[in-house]
Amino acid sequence: MLMLALTTLGMAAEESAGEEASDNAPDLPELLSHLAETGNESMRFEETRPSSLLAEPVTVTGTLQRDGDRLIRETSTPRRETQTLTASHVEIRRPGGFRQRFSLSRAPELAALRQALLALLDGNLDQLDQHFKHALAWEEQAWTLELTPRGPDTAERVHKLTLAGQEYRLESMTLELTDGDQIQTRFLRPESEHDSSSE
Amino acid sequence: MKAALKVLACLSILVALGAFALSQLELDYRLDAFLPAPADPEQALVVDQISAGPGGRIVLAAVAGGSSDELVAFSRELAERWRQLEDVVRVDNGEFQLDPDTEQRLMQARFLLLPDVDERLTEQALEQALADRVADLALGGRQVEELIRRDPLGMLPELAARLATIDGGEQHDGIWLDADGERALLAVISAWPPFAIAEQTRLVEQLKSSFQDLPDSADFRLTLGGAPVIAVDSADQSRSEAITLSLIGSGFLLLVLSLAWRSPTMVLAGALPLAAGVVAGLLVTALAFDQVHGLTLAFGFTLLGVALDYPIHLFAHAGDRRLAIAARSISRPLLLGAASTLIAYLAIWASTSPGLAQLGAFSAAGLATAALVTLALPSLGIQPPARGPGMVRYWPYLPWLPLLLATLALVALVMQGEQRWSSDLTRLSPVDNQALIDDVELRQAMQTGDVRHMIVIGKPTLDQTLEAAESLVDKLPEAKARGWLAGWNTPTDLLPSPARQAERRAAWPDRAAMAEQLHAADPRFQPEAFQPFLQDLDGLGELGTLGPDSWRGTALELRLDSLLAEDGDRWRALILPVGLTDADALGDWLNELDTSARLVDLRATSEAMVNAYRRDAGFSLSIAMGLIALLLLIRLGSLRLAGSVLLPPLAAILCTAAIMARLDGGLTIVHLVGLLLAGGIGLDFAIFARTMADERRQRARTNRAIGLCCLSSGGVFLILGQSDIGLLRMLGMTVALGILLSWLFAKTCQPPARHL
Numbered sequence: 001m002l003m004l005a006l007t008t009l010g011m012a013a014e015e016s017a018g019e020e021a022s023d024n025a026p027d028l029p030e031l032l033s034h035l036a037e038t039g040n041e042s043m044r045f046e047e048t049r050p051s052s053l054l055a056e057p058v059t060v061t062g063t064l065q066r067d068g069d070r071l072i073r074e075t076s077t078p079r080r081e082t083q084t085l086t087a088s089h090v091e092i093r094r095p096g097g098f099r100q101r102f103s104l105s106r107a108p109e110l111a112a113l114r115q116a117l118l119a120l121l122d123g124n125l126d127q128l129d130q131h132f133k134h135a136l137a138w139e140e141q142a143w144t145l146e147l148t149p150r151g152p153d154t155a156e157r158v159h160k161l162t163l164a165g166q167e168y169r170l171e172s173m174t175l176e177l178t179d180g181d182q183i184q185t186r187f188l189r190p191e192s193e194h195d196s197s198s199e
Numbered sequence: 200m201k202a203a204l205k206v207l208a209c210l211s212i213l214v215a216l217g218a219f220a221l222s223q224l225e226l227d228y229r230l231d232a233f234l235p236a237p238a239d240p241e242q243a244l245v246v247d248q249i250s251a252g253p254g255g256r257i258v259l260a261a262v263a264g265g266s267s268d269e270l271v272a273f274s275r276e277l278a279e280r281w282r283q284l285e286d287v288v289r290v291d292n293g294e295f296q297l298d299p300d301t302e303q304r305l306m307q308a309r310f311l312l313l314p315d316v317d318e319r320l321t322e323q324a325l326e327q328a329l330a331d332r333v334a335d336l337a338l339g340g341r342q343v344e345e346l347i348r349r350d351p352l353g354m355l356p357e358l359a360a361r362l363a364t365i366d367g368g369e370q371h372d373g374i375w376l377d378a379d380g381e382r383a384l385l386a387v388i389s390a391w392p393p394f395a396i397a398e399q400t401r402l403v404e405q406l407k408s409s410f411q412d413l414p415d416s417a418d419f420r421l422t423l424g425g426a427p428v429i430a431v432d433s434a435d436q437s438r439s440e441a442i443t444l445s446l447i448g449s450g451f452l453l454l455v456l457s458l459a460w461r462s463p464t465m466v467l468a469g470a471l472p473l474a475a476g477v478v479a480g481l482l483v484t485a486l487a488f489d490q491v492h493g494l495t496l497a498f499g500f501t502l503l504g505v506a507l508d509y510p511i512h513l514f515a516h517a518g519d520r521r522l523a524i525a526a527r528s529i530s531r532p533l534l535l536g537a538a539s540t541l542i543a544y545l546a547i548w549a550s551t552s553p554g555l556a557q558l559g560a561f562s563a564a565g566l567a568t569a570a571l572v573t574l575a576l577p578s579l580g581i582q583p584p585a586r587g588p589g590m591v592r593y594w595p596y597l598p599w600l601p602l603l604l605a606t607l608a609l610v611a612l613v614m615q616g617e618q619r620w621s622s623d624l625t626r627l628s629p630v631d632n633q634a635l636i637d638d639v640e641l642r643q644a645m646q647t648g649d650v651r652h653m654i655v656i657g658k659p660t661l662d663q664t665l666e667a668a669e670s671l672v673d674k675l676p677e678a679k680a681r682g683w684l685a686g687w688n689t690p691t692d693l694l695p696s697p698a699r700q701a702e703r704r705a706a707w708p709d710r711a712a713m714a715e716q717l718h719a720a721d722p723r724f725q726p727e728a729f730q731p732f733l734q735d736l737d738g739l740g741e742l743g744t745l746g747p748d749s750w751r752g753t754a755l756e757l758r759l760d761s762l763l764a765e766d767g768d769r770w771r772a773l774i775l776p777v778g779l780t781d782a783d784a785l786g787d788w789l790n791e792l793d794t795s796a797r798l799v800d801l802r803a804t805s806e807a808m809v810n811a812y813r814r815d816a817g818f819s820l821s822i823a824m825g826l827i828a829l830l831l832l833i834r835l836g837s838l839r840l841a842g843s844v845l846l847p848p849l850a851a852i853l854c855t856a857a858i859m860a861r862l863d864g865g866l867t868i869v870h871l872v873g874l875l876l877a878g879g880i881g882l883d884f885a886i887f888a889r890t891m892a893d894e895r896r897q898r899a900r901t902n903r904a905i906g907l908c909c910l911s912s913g914g915v916f917l918i919l920g921q922s923d924i925g926l927l928r929m930l931g932m933t934v935a936l937g938i939l940l941s942w943l944f945a946k947t948c949q950p951p952a953r954h955l
Contacts, residue, residue: 024861037246047337049336049337049340051336051340051341051344053336053339053344053347053348053724053725053727053728054333054336054723054724054728055722055723055724056723058333058336058337060337063715075334078330078332078333078337079330079331079334081334083338087268088271088272088275090338092338105340105603106342107338107342109340127214133324177340177341179341183340199922
């Protein structure tokens with residue numbers, strides 16, 4: 001019994017050592033705690049997603065904000081709408097009173113996106129751990145966090161979620177689906193720059 | 200001992216006969232059986248709607264307990280579980296779901312179902328639709344591609360929104376919650392009409408057990424309402440309570456009679472007239488009617504309570520004489536009383552309501568048989584233990600008292616005005632009061648679950664009916680703009696008139712033109728993107744004209760059937776207003792329009808029916824009353840004597856009516872039945888008290904008999920009056936009070952004996 005525990009510990013140490021390229025680079029908890037400082041601000045994003053129906057990928061622009069355990073995406077193109085992601089469903093509202101909801105079980109990729117971003121914005125390692133296997137890599141000031149979903153329902157649809165950034169800032173996210181679709185998201189610097197002190 | 204065996208043998212034969220007759224009867228629990236036969240199409244509609252209307256198949260469910268988030272999750276789980284049940288057509292809890300087959304058929308028919316084809320095909324409309332599809336792709340990706348290929352104009356979601364059954368009101372995370380967010384609301388569409396009791400019972404049990412099977416069900420409470428549940432309750436739950444109360448009542452009766460007669464043989468023999476009456480009643484009802492309503496039996500047994508008194512009179516008058524002599528001596532008053540009561544029951548038999556007619560037939564046949572069997576009891580060779588006539592106790596002779604009280608009661612009833620009557624149909628439902636309150640409350644929470652108002656259109660042919668409905672629906676936006684209603688459900692959403700279908704068919708371009716228009720509207724899409732849609736459009740040529748049978752076998756069949764029906768040689772379409780705020784204005788506006796459409800208020804119509812019904816019953820009973828007075832006059836030979844016999848029961852009925860009208864907030868048909876029974880028993884009391892009290896010993900026997908009758912029958916109905924079921928409580932209390940007053944008045948109207 002003791003042997004088993006020791007072996008497991010050793011493997012964990014080995015694994016975390018392999019993840020970090022340089023000795024003085026911040027580990028995941030530190031990165032998360034820094035990322036969390038900007039957790040309640042709204043982020044501008046630009047997302048591209050290909051479709052076999054379209055000649056060019058769709059580009060979605062808008063802002064992303066959290067509200068408690070909900071993630072709110074307000075898009076301005078291709079259509080002005082608000083997408084609210086809760087634990088169980090997505091609600092879509094459009095100007096003119098249109099409202100539609102569908103279950104997140106029908107869109108596991110959105111569930112994965114919400115779980116990952118909320119954990120990141122909260123700086124909550126446990127939460128991240130609960131939903132994903134993770135691997136962090138640093139190269140100079142740049143980092144890449146690869147998340148692989150643990151839940152079988154999510155894994156059936158989502159292959160991998162890769163987050164990347166400079167220093168303590170999240171810059172991009174790539175959601176790779178099992179059907180081959182890739183959703184690329186770039187996070188833009190906030191228009192007002194007065195919070196650059198967070199660097 | 201030999202007599203006891205004979206009695207036992209007779210009783211066994213009667214019980215066996217009764218059980219056989221009961222097993223042969225086809226019992227019917229339709230709620231409308233106690234409603235009068237409809238006099239016009241509007242009333243026919245009300246009876247239809249009450250028994251099998253669109254509201255009639257909806258089980259309303261509320262789940263309480265837990266936070267709103269927990270309720271939402273639980274509602275999803277529960278709906279999912281319920282959707283698997285065999286007797287369930289659909290479960291609505293806010294998420295609109297279509298089964299694949301229905302969705303497929305809607306897809307095929309969508310070109311014919313949606314209006315304004317030209318407006319959908321303008322360049323601007325197409326651009327907007329395709330921009331929306333790009334946004335859908337951005338959100339849903341590959342998963343929504345298939346749907347977009349087939350439905351780039353978003354016609355299916357639009358149809359689905361039009362076809363949502365009821366507006367469950369507040370939505371929380373897509374699930375219906377009540378206004379306070381404390382209960383999740385669900386609507387289950389049953390596969391069966393409300394009067395299919397066996398199937399509905401199975402459904403309600405399955406709904407409850409699948410609720411309990413859910414892992415977290417202990418934290419939640421389920422309340423069910425709606426017509427199917429009410430029907431099951433009335434058949435089931437109320438039956439079990441009625442049985443319990445009847446058992447207690449029978450036990451009480453057995454105790455009283457055993458103490459009074461001190462002979463098991465007599466107690467058994469005392470049951471013979473009643474048993475014979477029940478068997479005769481069952482036989483006559485079964486022969487005269489195709490089906491017997493469950494309530495007829497319950498009420499019928501009750502009305503036969505009069506017969507319970509007959510052996511009491513007989514045995515009391517035996518004293519130390521032979522029973523045959525007693526039978527001869529009481530035959531005159533007994534038959535006079537029975538004949539009078541019979542007149543009243545025959546008057547009920549003439550009623551237009553099938554339920555009441557059955558009740559009259561059952562009770563009349565039963566009563567006549569019981570009276571004759573009572574007089575034949577001595578032939579069994581039984582003899583009550585000899586006992587002295589007992590003492591005649593002093594009782595004040597105050598004939599003016601009933602007269603005074605009757606006058607006061609009459610004044611009170613007159614002063615109460617129309618409120619002395621209750622026209623609320625739901626009070627006549629034989630259901631636990633709490634179930635009724637739950638039902639009303641759930642309907643309110645569901646907002647449009649109350650289908651009180653409906654626009655009715657009737658025309659000789661189907662096509663004319665559909666065209667009339669369409670031309671009205673074309674004008675309804677005007678009424679909506681004035682704020683009278685928020686929307687409507689019309690059968691033409693599923694079945695447009697052939698003319699409209701042809702118009703729409705013609706308005707769609709051919710495949711090549713459509714492909715070109717789509718490409719021009721949004722060149723971002725690949726040229727081949729909408730092949731499935733174009734194939735559907737191509738298939739439109741082969742799709743025949745939709746007819747009333749086009750939705751058979753789908754989840755939409757019930758919806759169309761509830762809104763469109765063939766009624767004799769006419770067709771009838773119902774348009775249900777949603778969010779109606781000003782029924783009067785809408786009704787006036789409809790009348791001014793040059794159409795045949797009328798706004799029917801089910802509640803007002805049903806109240807008018809109940810009123811007419813009561814007037815009918817009142818009229819029959821007044822005639823019966825006149826006939827009874829005439830009969831008494833002829834048999835008793837003196838106006839004064841006839842009057843003094845009629846006064847006590849009449850005064851008792853009036854006083855009981857005045858008291859119950861106050862206590863119960865208005866009298867219903869059930870009260871009238873109770874008053875009738877009390878009147879019959881009271882008349883017997885008065886006849887015996889007046890015509891068999893001249894001689895001291897006879898007077899002592901008569902008064903003992905009346906006292907015992909009052910104690911036994913009054914006690915039984917007092918026990919029945921303790922029920923939670925409004926109907927049983929009203930009946931029990933009315934009869935108990937009526938019997939008590941009849942007894943008191945009969946005694947106070949008994950002049951001092953001459954031979955004391």
